[in-house]
Amino acid sequence: MASWTEIHCQCCKMASIQTLVAMRLSDTIKPEAKKWLISILETPSKHGGAQILVHPGEDDEDNILLLSATECLLMQTTEQLGLAKPDHQGSMAAFSYRNRNNFLNSAAILIETRIESLQILKGTCLPGYPEYRLYPGQHLVHNLRKWGIIVQFYPVHDKEQLNHLKKRWYKEISLAPQPIDDVRAYFGEPVALYFSFLGFFTFSLTAMVLLSYVPAFLQDSSDKYIIFAVFNVLWSTVTLELWKRHSSTKAYYWGTLKLKRYFKPPRAEFWGTLIRNPITGRLEPHYPHWKQNLRILLVTLPSICIFLGLAVDGMDMYLHWEKWTKSWYAKSTSKMAVLGLYLPSVCYTLYMEILNAVYMRLAKALTEYENHRLESTFQTHLTIKVIVFRFINCFGVLFYITFCLQDLQLLRKRLSSFLIVSQVINQFNESLVPYLKQRLKLDSVWLKKSKVDTYPFIDEVVSEGNMFSYPGLFDDYMEILVQFGYVSLFSSVYPLTAALLILNNITEIRTDAFKLCQIFQKPFSYPAATIGIWQIAFESIGFLSVITNCFLVSISPEIQALCRKYELRPEQTLLCMLVAEHLLIILKLILAFAIPDEPEWLQLKIMQMEYRSQQAFKKCLDKASTTNGYSQMSAMEGNIQNGFTYDASSQRR
Known part of the structure; x- marks a missing residue:
């Protein structure tokens, strides 16, 4: 019977080892390749390995590797990532492995980053597979996945923790807030930030719902448009600014607020000619920027323009169909003809959703084709592609109806169709379809094992591997972005928007939590402090809402009647709208600067953290100068400040 890797560190001796990650290998993997891979995973990091604990499964012939890590390794990873932990005084401080006894606990960082970052030091052939050649600087796991040697990694x-989380998160019916800290402890910061933002955004919509009752107390109906428009603009600004304060507070207590900015290694999927990095001295792939720009110019841009043309054509066909339907309804005497009025909107919404799904796959393929070096650059380019297309596809017809047709009745109809049909489609695709697929998949697996009475732990690991891989948070954030656009840009003409979104999001929180816990594989955890580029996307729509709301006010029947009453010409009305627009933009900027991104007490805590880090750094330098001399002190300073060893000889070359 195989066993875990022997633990040599006396302080990390454990009565039992908890499996953190499973790696499923090919059923036809050769024994020498498996033994070589296990040795690489077990080898200390100073010799180019991952230094993790490996269990080869039920026996040496099994194709499942169980992976874990010692407490010391997890603490060292915590320090390398620059995470902060509470000390015995209750203050957050950058974690130090050397002074680990001064901290209350050490969070277990998943070992995926150590395994994914494994690079080949010497060129060699994969044992048992002479046709597979590994070169220095290549990512081991990425190549083994590409060759089919590693089938799954999850x-x-x-x-026990999962059942406790499910009970508090979505099984109990209560008005209690989400257990965000428990979600973060189990699934990591990115997932916790998404659910926290979804709950924060949903709660902020209650102000919109309460405002919808204000017109009932107003004698002048023209005032309601002005109140809604101004409130939309201020609401979007205050909501996003308060969210930044909320997320920074969460990131502080999670220890991710001030992550170290290391020299970032290239993505595993990045390919190019292997050259020596002039900064780190390591062999890394290099791909010229001009080739990347050429791919973007000749392939990416034409492909995006084709899909944008399809979106515009769909919008044009919908408008013509809508016009024909109205004329047909005016001549029809059938009582069922009213249903035909909504047929163009429903069909166009279905067309939009299909086009969004197809374009998403294209955007991922195009971004991979562009061959970006960093993961952050890859995600930024992918997000920009999708946001531009979704904006045209989801909001293009609404802008055309607003600014060209100036038909508020058609705008309300189109917006209500978007909200209702899109939500039904999303709930069906995101909840019911994955659940049915997973049930059918699991039923087929259990039928094969129906003759077995008990299942060892390895069978539970295999059953989790049969679940669907977690697709990530991209589509979830995009759905919130579209909702934010609907409510901030156009809800002044359709006040029920906020109420419909609240009902949808309450269900969305529970269904997303259910999928995460029951349907998909557990995702890997990465440190994160903010929602990233999505914050910029939300703020951009917030500024655009100033233009749409001012224009909607100017074309409303009540305001138009008021202008005719005071004999205002169209150009004078336009001038008033432009003045109001500029005043609201100035007001948004004042609010953004008046609400700090971090509370005052948090700014003080951050300064205390930086002060303590400087004092600890000076002590390290003083100790190094007295024991090892000036040369080692300089080397330590370079390593601590830069996060990597600077290769002076490479720089001279």
Whole structure:
């Protein structure tokens, strides 16, 4: 019977080892390749390995590797990532492995980053596969996945913690807030930030719902448009600014607020000619920027323009169909003809959703084709592609109806169709379809094992591997962005927008939580402090809402009647709208600067953290100068400040 890797560190001796990650290998993998891979995973990091604990499964012939890590390794990873932990005084401080006894606990960082970052030091052939050649600087796991040697690589659930989280998160019916800290402890910061933002955004919509009752107390109906428009603009600004304060507070207590800015290694999927990096001295792939720009210019841009043309053509066909339907309804005497009025909107919404799904796959393929070096650059380019297309596809017809047709009745109809039909389609695709697929998949697996009475732990690991891989948070954030656009840009003409979104999001929180816990594999955890580029996308729509709301006010029947009453010409009305627009933009900027991104007490805590880090750094330098001399002190200073060893000889070359 195989066993775990022997633990040599006396302080890390454990009575039992908890499996953190599973790696499923090919059924036809050769024994020498498996032994070589296990040795690489077990080898200390100073010799080019991952230094993790490996269990080869039930026996040496099994194709499942169980992976874990010692407490010391997890603490060292915590320090390398620059995470902060609470000390015995209750203050957050950058974690130090050397002074680990001064901290209350050490969070377990998943070992995926150590394994994914494994690079080949010496060129060699994969044992047992002479046709597969590994070159220095290449990512080991990425190449083994590409060749089919590694089939799956996923974290393993902790059943006890998961059941406790499910009970508090979505099984109990209560008005209690989400257990965001528990979600973060189990699934990591990115997932916790998404659910926290979804709950924060949903709660902020209650102000919109309460405002919808204001017109009932107003004698002048023209005032309601002005009140809604001004409130939309201020609401979007205050909501996003308060969210930044909320997320920074969460990131502080999670220890991710001030992550170290290391020299970032290239993506595993990045390819090019291997050259020596002039900064780190390591062999890394290099791809010229001019070739990347050429791919963007000749392939990416034409492909995006084709899909944008399809979106515009769909919008044009919908408008013509809508016009024909109105004329047909005016001549029809059938009582069922009213249903035909909504047929163009429903069909166009279905067309939009299909086009969004197809374009998403294209955008990922195009971004991979562009061959970006960093993961952050890859995600930025992908997000920009999708946001531009979704904006045209989802909001293009609404802008055309607003600014060209100036038909508020058609705008309300189109917006209500978007909200209702899109939500039904999203709930069906995101919840019911994955659940049915997973049930059918699991039923087929259990039928094969129906003759077995008991299942060892390895069977539970295999069953988790049969779940669907977690698709990430991209589509979830995009859905919130579209909702934010509907409510901030056009809800002044359709006040029910906020109420419909609240009902949808309450269900969305529970269904997303259910999918994460029951349907998909557990995702890997990465440190994060903010929602990233999505914050910029939300703020951009917030500024655009100033233009749309001012224009909607100017074309409303009540305001138009008021202008005719005071004999205002169209150009004078336009001038008033432009003045109001500029005043609201100035007001948005004042609010953004008046609400700090971090509370005052948090700014003080951050300064205390930086002060303590400087004092600790000076002590390290003083100790190094007295024991090892000036040369080692300089080397330590370079390593601590830069996060990597500077290769002076490479720089001279």
